[in-house]
Structure formats: C-alpha cells, structure tokens
Amino acid sequence: MTALLEVEDLKVAYGKIEAVKGISFSVEAGQIVTLIGTNGAGKTTTLRTLSGLLKPAAGHITFDGKPLGAVPAHKIVALGLAHSPEGRHIFPRLTITENLQLGAFLRTDKAGIEKDIQRAYELFPILGERRKQAAGTLSGGEQQMLAMGRALMSQPKLLMLDEPSMGLSPIMMQKIMQTIVELKAEGTTILLVEQNAQAALSLADQGHVMEIGKIVLSGSGDDLLHDESVRKAYLGED
Ligand code: ATP
Numbered sequence: 001m002t003a004l005l006e007v008e009d010l011k012v013a014y015g016k017i018e019a020v021k022g023i024s025f026s027v028e029a030g031q032i033v034t035l036i037g038t039n040g041a042g043k044t045t046t047l048r049t050l051s052g053l054l055k056p057a058a059g060h061i062t063f064d065g066k067p068l069g070a071v072p073a074h075k076i077v078a079l080g081l082a083h084s085p086e087g088r089h090i091f092p093r094l095t096i097t098e099n100l101q102l103g104a105f106l107r108t109d110k111a112g113i114e115k116d117i118q119r120a121y122e123l124f125p126i127l128g129e130r131r132k133q134a135a136g137t138l139s140g141g142e143q144q145m146l147a148m149g150r151a152l153m154s155q156p157k158l159l160m161l162d163e164p165s166m167g168l169s170p171i172m173m174q175k176i177m178q179t180i181v182e183l184k185a186e187g188t189t190i191l192l193v194e195q196n197a198q199a200a201l202s203l204a205d206q207g208h209v210m211e212i213g214k215i216v217l218s219g220s221g222d223d224l225l226h227d228e229s230v231r232k233a234y235l236g237e238d
Helices: 043-050 073-079 096-103 110-123 125-129 140-152 170-185 197-203 221-225 228-234
Strands: 005-014 017-027 032-036 058-063 081-084 158-162 189-194 206-211 214-220
Touching (some): 017 032, 017 214, 032 043, 043 158, 043 189, 110 125, 110 140, 170 197, 197 228, 206 228, 214 221
Parallel strands (some): 032 206, 158 189
C-alpha cells in the first residue's frame, strides 16, 4: 500500500536560511503521525510547505498519489489536505457559524455542509452555544477548537494540526487530544505538530523528532515515549 502522504528529502529555505534540511517521512491513511521538537526545529515550516504556502527548495511531496510540488495552496485544499495553523487565524469579526462556513468554501452540497456544521457543534458544544457571536470573543482554547472545526469543514483526507494544545488549560488540552482520537476513529488521517511531546506521542501511531531542520529520531509513538533520549530532551526527565 502506498502512503497517503509521502515526503522525500524535503528542503525549505527562507532566503539563505535553510529551515528544513532534507526530511523524509510518510503518513499512512488512518494514522496519526506527529512531528515533535523544540522551537525553530522546522515543524511549522514543514506544514506550511505541505499546504502550498511555501515552495520547497528541493525534494518531493506526494499526496494521494499526486505530486504537490507546484500545486497552489487553494488547489491543495481541493485535493483533500487541510491545515489548522499555529496561532489559529480565525476571522474575529465573523460569527462562529460564518467561520465554519468559510472552511467549506469549495463545497456546494448545502445539506452536507449543514450536517458538518452540526457535527462541529457536537464535537465542540461551546461553538454551538455561541454560534451567532463574533469569533473574536472566544477564548484562546475555544478559537483553537474553531480553527480545527473549520479545517474539518473541507472534509479533508489529511488534517494537519499545528500546535493545537498551545496556550490551553490542561482541561482544554485534554478535550482537544480526545477530539483528535475521535477524529481518527472516524477515519480522518492526522499530521500533528506539537511541542507537548507527551500528549502527542501518547496518541500517535508514528512520531518523528525534529531538531534544527532534520529528523533525528523516528519510531512508534509508544517507542518514542519510552526512549531515554526523548524523555530527557522533551519530557523533562533527568
Ligand atoms: P515553533 O514551534 O517555534 O513554531 P518550528 O519547529 O515550527 O518552531 P519553524 O517555525 O518552522 O519551527 O522555524 C524553523 C526555522 O526557520 C527557525 O530558525 C525560524 O527562525 C526560521 N523561520 C521561520 N519563519 C521564517 C521566516 N518567515 N523568515 C525567516 N526565517 C524563518
């Protein structure tokens, strides 16, 4: 079986600064794969490249059997790859419902869109309760939920989540992690970027540790969770 996403020797540079220095990994359909690593390791750069916002300097990206190299961002969404970005990027003046509708901008199936909006309210009841309010009035954690809900509105084959736990209370974080597991159970494939290595590895099928633009260690979530070097560097153990 070929993987849903195949990344081969990907390099990405900002001018002369090479932020991603030749990484390779794949994501099988139905899996949760996580990229962990410290600030500046290149995780966000990798996701932004996969969604077409940055152009690779070298390497190959194959998604659902198609090369992504020169495909523009809006066409990448249409192929089934959705991105819930770091820092959320919701539209603060639009209502919660309007933000969700924007996530479905490529769809024309009105009944299906309405069904998926209801589904987002089931996943995150607070969004339903406040559906008519401006999204900017939501707390940081709630905006994170909205960003995830919006990404799901494109019915992606692969959902990329950039630091969904950032700035969240432990309870909110648990809720987001639980939702990720639910989405997987429903068949969504997920590429998860996290600084919270413990949480990410606990639910990932596969994990990759990034350091200054390279993948330095790969394994099952469970193996990495028990790896001594990972525990020391990322899980705060001596
Ligand atoms: P974080 O969790 O802090 O976002 P990250 O692993 O996602 O870290 P990136 O944001 O991908 O890391 O950054 C990788 C490297 O690229 C860093 O050295 C960063 O300073 C650099 N970088 C990121 N964005 C730009 C930019 N727009 N221009 C120049 N350098 C950049």
